[in-house]
Amino acid sequence: MFRPLGLSLITSVLPIVLVLVCQNVRADVFTLYDASGLPNSQPWLSFASNGIISGGTATQSQQAIGVRLQTDLAVSAGYGNYTPFSQFKNVSFPSLDRAKGFELSFSLSLENESHSNANRAGFSVSLLGSDSRGVELAFWGNEIWAQQSNPPFTHGEGINIDTTVQRDYRLSIRSDTYVLVSGAGQLLTGSVRDYSGFGSPYNLPNFLFIGDNTSSGAAGVLLGPVSLESNLSAVPEPSSYHLMLAVVLLLVAAEHYRRYFFVYSLLKCRSAKLHCSCYHFNGIPGSALPLVVRI
Secondary structure: OOOOHHHHHHHHHHHHHHHHHHOOOOOOEEEEEOOOOOHHHOOOOEEEEOHHHHOOOEEEEEEOOEEEEEEOOOOOEEEEOEOOOOOEOOOOOOOOOOOOOEEEEEEEEEEEEEEOOOOOOOEEEEEEOOOOEEEEEEEOOOEEEEEEEOOEEEEEEEEEOOOOOOEEEEEEEEOOEEEEEEOOEEEEEEEOEEOHHHOOOOOOOOOEEEEEOOOOEEEEEEEEEEEEEOOHHHOOOOOHHHHHHHHHHHHHHHHHHHHHHHHHHHHHHHHOOOOOOOEEHHHOOOOEEOOOOOO
């Protein structure tokens, strides 16, 4: 059976168009904790506590939706992507390039929190890029705020919010700006910080910590799933170049199909020696479209 060349062209071009349109729409996503078992039993995060030195206590227990971490005022404890020897727990941990953007997603509720210093919190999230610049967010029961870098580790911009409610948070860093989102609403934004003057661990590249990092705060938190997207530049809509090229390819294929279908229909009419009614498209000679074909 004769198959119009235009149709073959369309079926050949369509996969190319789909590849162009879908190119770079998938970011690198890493599930750091899937909320089953303890985070340190999975490949990406370590658990550390200075309880032996501080004399404080930190406990972690598995819960239905994740892990419960409880710390007292003396201890510092939590989950991070580095070991106590400043080595990645998993050497495959991605590089976090601020130019490309990256985002940490986590589910969290504070069951209790206390602090003896207005510049400290019983629970914090630290996220730094490959150049050791990023942000540390402090969580109180009624506020989330950013640690300043100048003067270092002082109360910066914040938002009043009930953190005792289980929420899904997304902390993204793009270029020189961080943004904290929950649901469809933006909670907090500001400039990235450079805490490297403090030394380790804030001078480590691609540093991540979730927990209690101070002897001036205590908290009981319920932590759910944690994931990381390391390349937000791969997420946006296809580029205008790819879209334009896809449209051009489809238009070329459609034009070939229109022309070859007309010739095919005309030849079929003549071979059958029957009358064929064809109409000019938009009144332009030579661009006839077989609207009615009687065979």
